[in-house]
Amino acid sequence: MTIQPFTLEIPQAEVDDLQARLRSARWPVTPAVDDWSRGVPVDYLRELAAYWADGYDWRAAEAALNAIPQFVTEIGGQRIHFFHQKSAEPNALPLILTHGWPGSPVEFQAMIGRLTDPVAYGGDAGDAFDVVVPSLPGYGFSTPLGPAGFNLFGVAQMWAELMSRLGYDRYGAHGTDAGSGVTGMLTMIDAEHVVGAHLAGVTAAAPFAGPVSTDGLSESDKTRAETFNRYLEDGLGYLTLQSTRPQTLAYGLNDSPIGQLAWIVEKFAEWTDPAHKLPDEAVDRDQLLTNVSLYWFTGSGASSAHAVYDGMQAWKAMLAQQPGGEAAAASWGPASPPPTGVAVFGAETAIKSLVDPAGAMTHWTEYERGGHFAAMEVPDLLTTDLQTFFRPLR
Template identity: 80%
Template sequence: MTNTANIRPFRIEIPQAEVDDLKARLAGARWPATPSVDDWSRGVPVGYLKELAAYWADGYDWRAAEAALNEIPQFITELNGQRIHFFHQRSAEPDAVPLILTHGWPGSPVEFQQMIGRLTDPVAYGGDAADAFHVVVPSLPGYGFSTPLGPGGFNLFGVAQMWAELMSRLGYERYAAHGTDAGSGVAGMLPMVDPARVVGVHLAGVTAGTPFGDPLPLEGLSASDRARAERFNQMMDEGFGYLVLQSTRPQTLAYSLNDSPIGQLAWIVEKFAEWTDPIHKLPEEAVDRDQLLTNVSLYWFTGSGASSAHAVYDGMQAWKAYAAQQADGDSEGWGDVAGPPTGVAVFGAETAIKSLADPAGKMSHWKEYDRGGHFAAMEVPDLLAGDLRTFFQPLR
């Protein structure tokens, strides 16, 4: 039975004064000197960011983006002292299966905007009505309108407990879960906190190893897995600076992200340049430019660049404590806990390696695609929607 007493409808309504302030800050930006080599080797190029910022100020239409987001039913609730915002689009199909989608960093529910129709109304996209889902898309604590970050901080296990309670409040007795990036950690823990109701877990955005571990060995890997391992090792050498900073000094970074839209834009767009399908030279060739800027705008208007940095800090502290317990043999490993089927989709630029992620062969579904990347829901929504349908078909 649905418990709606603690759930309130929500609409995004950013005051015009805040929209005007954003435009003024973009127009008055204090730009750094252009380095001798203005390419992506040292970060986001000045020339590129000036053009993108100019479009954000004068070409991009926040009000149109806001109206499009408000076409999706949205709600606010409180879970364990944390304000949680979520999209909730029910399918018209009577046998639809509830599905909770969890984003990561630097994403938001905007990341799944193109997925909602494909999942709730598959017939409209050439699919089968039998594959329909009721879709729930929460904002992680500290992200978007799930702000401010509550007294409990952020850890994957705690968020999984919140999501289990959220699905209970919505009246869903059994449900499916998908997550990407940090959201894959949340989705992966849902069977531990809600084993009787989770029918299956589908993951994307899974990396080949931990960012603070040793480089991955290359011996014995297939050619494709070796390429993924080499890409991950390169990321360890030069691509995890953002994570080190957010997981050690989030407050120092928070001032820049909260005060400068140029800083917030660069902080996010760099990851869309590095983590999307490498066949594309620029982020807006991999994802829709307006959708990318809607995601950045959401960070800016909610001040969640700063709070999500603290969420990363909290999450990494919890992960390190868990890893220490594992090393001491004080807790069960994920692979030791019986649970529902798990599936993984690996898109072109990702680094997940089956022999490392699933050495015992327990996963019931592992599919690799030669297109897309870390932001699959934005880059290749049809591929991701198709993989979700395939994985969950026998679990309905």
């Protein structure tokens, strides 16, 4: 039950080791076509790695993160690290934010001030939140991965316990990517305390559920469906590997910062707003490297791969117990008792008729800008959407 303050403090020897590894990297031969068609281009990654080694300032990033109150606790044998920034507003609504892969609490760094102190950003004091941002088990400083492994239901139980320990009887929840799954589970297991669930990073269907039919869809939804179907054909390699052979992958991620950098940067290239040519144009370059650095310093490239493996095994077990199998899992189904809302950014693939076939969701917003990492790409839009969704639920 103990909650202890936490200060991020990476030993200088580890920072020096990272820089030495980056400077002495053994680079592969540049392919005949050095573009993104075969993965992260060599020339691009060399330049980004050089900046990580000699331009990026980890100590400045560390100080900025330590300006946010951080804590650790243990729940069910799992160490949980979290940010907890309270608002000065007396009627602030508690809000737990859950990241996904390959994210971390760093993903929400630019939003914490906007959420806790809306007046400072030209907003209304009545929209203020107390913000809790935990690291998923196996990610960041929520390591090592505990004996229970990782599954969405288990993590949701941990989050319900965490909010209870913090003394919050009523709270909202937001999640993206795997975090949206955790948030959805929270509405089922802690419905008496969750006032509403807000989701982003939601896909048209489950990754291994097969292609989505475009029949009867609007032109915009047809485009989203076609994007999702291309993802099934050409974009699932990372998930297949992590969900089948995480230990083999772990050696490269744990020993090579270049490997860890490429593994994450590729997803930022593929999943951010396509209006931006490069991933570090879609998100702040230093924030991107802070996220990658956190994976490197904590060794959570390897442990998060195992978390993905555990999560997929739990998902397959759930399918085996459900009538309808994969077809049943392809939809999120009707919203749970607490109100549920979804924000869809840029080229994300969520389609309302598939995600919410019963029309039970109380809030659905689509934006032209942004992408899968909305908290980093368009923190202003995501903040506004959260304020709008939770305003009548306070």
